[in-house]
Amino acid sequence: MLPIDLHGYAPDTTHRLTAQQAIANLLRGLGVPDEMVSAAFDERVRMYRAVLTAYTAASAPVLVVLDNASPQTDVQALLPGAGHAIVTSRHTLGDLPALLLDLEVLSDADTAELLARLLAAKRPGDTRAAEHPDHAAAACAGLPLAIHLVAALLATHPGMPLAVMAERLRDEATRLERIDNDRPGLRAAFTLSYQALSADQQRMFRLLTCNPGPRSPPLRPPRPRDC
Structure with missing residues (x-):
């Protein structure tokens, strides 16, 4: 399991993680050294999904938990290309390609x-x-x-x-x-x-x-x- 708190509702917006920051943190959690993480956002997303695909191919799929997302969070970019993800939010994020569960x-x-x-x-x-x-x-x-x-x-x-x-x-x-x-x-x-x-x-x-x-x-x- 790979959890991350996106701080989507932090009163100080500077404490809310951008998708760029979140991808970098997720890659660190997957064991990717900082020097290998590209500064370009699209490259980060491709690397993130490629690493998750490699884990799945090695019979070690990773469950990504995107916690505390707000409607302003670019959650789409954080979804894995392979494996599964759980997104939690105080709002209903109906635009996500996901099963919605109201708790x-x-x-x-x-x-x-x-x-x-x-x-x-x-x-x-x-x-x-x-x-x-x-x-x-x-x-x-x-x-x-x-x-x-x-x-x-x-x-x-x-x-x-x-x-x-x-x-x-x-x-x-x-x-x-x-x-x-x-x-x-x-x-x-x-x-x-x-x-x-x-x-x-x-x-x-x-x-x-x-x-x-x-x-x-x-x-x-x-x-x-x-x-």
Whole structure:
């Protein structure tokens, strides 16, 4: 497997990999010395695909994982001529010649299973998640990134019951601060997704918070500046 993070949603556009930079990094990952990599983009693409074809011919096909691609990323140039590729994005990249899979949040059962596996890998013999799948689901809301962060929190606090962790994360006002645990993980992921929205979509997203919901007590109508 040959993974690469394209940083397609980095707020600073200078941190987003161009296809030229990505091809150079992929060639390094395939063992091609820098001095053999041409400065011409077309030559880099041909070399990249030729090397992948050689791996496939040697019965060692390479799975290329193009992670975090945005609609502005020239993904077409990064697709291998031989072998397979997986492209992940926050947008639907419908122009790619590929099977599209929309990933939903994990089910409660899958959430509990993944959390149990991650926690057991960090602390062998730790069965908190396996024994209390209902609390595992409540703590993570089916989000893979949240599951990884909660696993790290539980591993840091081996004496904390999973029910206590789930209860602490139930408070929506402090949930992100607790789950990030001084590491900008979940909040950063949400922020990047929000920044990728258009101005109208961002405004609609903010307006959703003005709806108190069917189970909340009546609130005064929000003033325009609230939203």
